[in-house]
Amino acid sequence: MIDFAGCGAVHMVGGITGLFGSWIVGPRIGRFDSNGKPQPMPGHSASLTVLGVFLLWFGWYGFNPGSALLFVNNSDVSALAAVNTTMSASCATLASLFTLMLVEYLSTGMVLWDLIGCSNGALAGAC
Numbered sequence: 001m002i003d004f005a006g007c008g009a010v011h012m013v014g015g016i017t018g019l020f021g022s023w024i025v026g027p028r029i030g031r032f033d034s035n036g037k038p039q040p041m042p043g044h045s046a047s048l049t050v051l052g053v054f055l056l057w058f059g060w061y062g063f064n065p066g067s068a069l070l071f072v073n074n075s076d077v078s079a080l081a082a083v084n085t086t087m088s089a090s091c092a093t094l095a096s097l098f099t100l101m102l103v104e105y106l107s108t109g110m111v112l113w114d115l116i117g118c119s120n121g122a123l124a125g126a127c
């Protein structure tokens with residue numbers, strides 16, 4: 001395995017930090033009722049969510065190709081990193097869209113276009 005941009009260490013530190021942070025902070029106020037049953041908490045702003053995804057996606061074009069550390073004599077590696085960033089995020093977006101549509105159709109009989117689900121797919125594919 002080649003950890004090209006150090007993502008193994010970055011995601012491990014982020015995951016462990018998130019685990020301990022959520023353990024310390026605990027559940028959100030109003031997340032559970034008095035009987036311990038979870039309450040639905042819908043998202044607040046789909047447009048800000050998608051804006052954040054596009055900002056991250058754009059930032060990966062600096063981080064992933066920039067991890068080659070030398071663009072002049074190493075442009076093939078940087079170009080490959082940029083293409084892989086584009087293809088992985090786009091394919092994961094489409095895969096999550098169609099998977100969520102299929103699950104919703106099989107469970108309710110209706111087709112649902114899930115924008116937030118596509119955004120999560122893009123984040124999962126590009127990082």
